[in-house]
Each structure stands twice: as C-alpha cells, then as structure tokens.
Amino acid sequence: MNWKQRTKELLAERGMSQSDLSRALGVTRATISLWLGESSSYTDYNVAKIQYKLAAALDVPKDYLAKGNDINKPQGRGVPVLPYEAIGRWLDESICDENTTLMFCPVRCSPMSYALKVRGSAMDSQGRSGASFPADNMIYVDPKLPLKEGNICILEDKEIMLGIYERVNGQDTVVFLNANSPRLQVESLKYHGTVIGTFTEVRQY
Structure with a gap:
C-alpha cells in the first residue's frame, strides 16, 4: 500500500470525503483528486510537502503516510x-x-x-x-x-x-x-x- 492508498484508507475510517479533506486544507477538491490520483507523479520534494499537509489534516505522523508504520496509526474517525x-x-x-x-x-x-x-x-x-x-x-x-x-x-x-x-x-x-x-x-x-x-x-x- 502506498501513501495515496493509506490516505484514502484514513479518510474512509474517519468517515471523511475528499471534499471534507479539501476544506480542512483550504484547497480545491480537484487538487485533492490530483494528489491522490494513481496516474499523477511528483518529485520527491513535492511528495514530501503533500504528505506533510495530509498528515497534519488527518492527525497522523508524516512517516505513517510515507512508510505505513502501523504503530503510529491512531484510533478513531x-x-x-x-x-x-x-x-x-x-x-x-x-x-x-x-x-x-x-x-x-x-x-x-x-x-x-x-x-x-x-x-x-x-x-x-x-x-x-x-x-x-x-x-x-x-x-x-x-x-x-x-x-x-x-x-x-x-x-x-x-x-x-x-x-x-x-x-x-x-x-x-x-x-x-x-x-x-x-x-x-x-x-x-x-x-x-x-x-x-x-x-x-x-x-x-
């Protein structure tokens, strides 16, 4: 599972849509769709910036999104x-x-x-x-x-x-x-x- 799939899993567990996430981050729904689209690709630097923003909005460590370390995954939704x-x-x-x-x-x-x-x-x-x-x-x-x-x-x-x-x-x-x-x-x-x-x-x- 990659960081995009982990983000989608967290959204599902919290009962949030991509529109909810876009409002939390102050970006458009289209931006979230682009970030999480499997066909999109970014430089390592830009991926890291996106992961930091998503992790902050979803209240998980950035390393959880990047590496999938389950010990850092919180409960709740x-x-x-x-x-x-x-x-x-x-x-x-x-x-x-x-x-x-x-x-x-x-x-x-x-x-x-x-x-x-x-x-x-x-x-x-x-x-x-x-x-x-x-x-x-x-x-x-x-x-x-x-x-x-x-x-x-x-x-x-x-x-x-x-x-x-x-x-x-x-x-x-x-x-x-x-x-x-x-x-x-x-x-x-x-x-x-x-x-x-x-x-x-x-x-x-």
Whole structure:
C-alpha cells in the first residue's frame, strides 16, 4: 500500500470525503483528486510537502503516510455532529446535510457513529459523583453497539431521549441521572446507539 492508498484508507475510517479533506486544507477538491490520483507523479520534494499537509489534516505522523508504520496509526474517525431531528435519517440512509460539521472521535467506533449536543438537564447529575451530561455537552454515540441494560443510550419513543436503558418487569424503561427527572416507561422503543464518550479536546474538520 502506498501513501495515496493509506490516505484514502484514513479518510474512509474517519468517515471523511475528499471534499471534507479539501476544506480542512483550504484547497480545491480537484487538487485533492490530483494528489491522490494513481496516474499523477511528483518529485520527491513535492511528495514530501503533500504528505506533510495530509498528515497534519488527518492527525497522523508524516512517516505513517510515507512508510505505513502501523504503530503510529491512531484510533478513531471523523463523525458527523447531528441535530436530534437528523439522527433517524443518518441511521436509515447514512445521509446527513452537506454542511454538517465533522468532529474527531478519538476512540474506536463504527462508521455509523455520530456526535450530538445534549438537550435539557435530564442527564445532568448536578454535582453528584459519577457520569454527568449537562446541556450542550458533546457526546459521541455508536449505534452498532448492542442495546444493553445499564448503558447510557439514545432512545426514541415519542421523542428522542438520552438516558439509561433498563428492563423492569418486562417493560422497557429509561432512567435519568437528574433526580428531578422521573423514570419513564416506553411503549415503542427505538434504539439509536450507546454513548461511547464525551471528549473535551476534539478536533473539528
């Protein structure tokens, strides 16, 4: 595998298109296509310059692109930041708005993973020990993980909710961290993924 193929592999793993990469670098989509085209050739000096730019945008060492040293290859991928209303379409069709922001999720996750900002205070533990997801906190969600009791999940009944999934007497329920938010029984549960983290230092593409 050469450096162009490694770049394409990294894009696929991060859920980024060549257009996303061009925006990150401030160059045209045609320039990226030219750089990564198998028929194009450059001097060693120009190849090194291109590799440095690509490596910086993809947050990998330049030597990884040049030599393929797997020990330097980071985990994670770019995931779309979705409003609550867009989650269903993303999961059903793998489509989001072309202007959707991508954020880098620094842990291993599936290509269908996404990020969103928490709405409301139901998952704000209000200073108590343990997990807390206050309003506007950015969380990362992987819908390919199986639904399990005790996990913090994105669930939908009549509306989309962030809460802890539990089964009580055969009934699906959602529990919240905020003591002022009561346990809810849900009738027609849709599972939209498990929260895999909330990261304070993330990169925006």
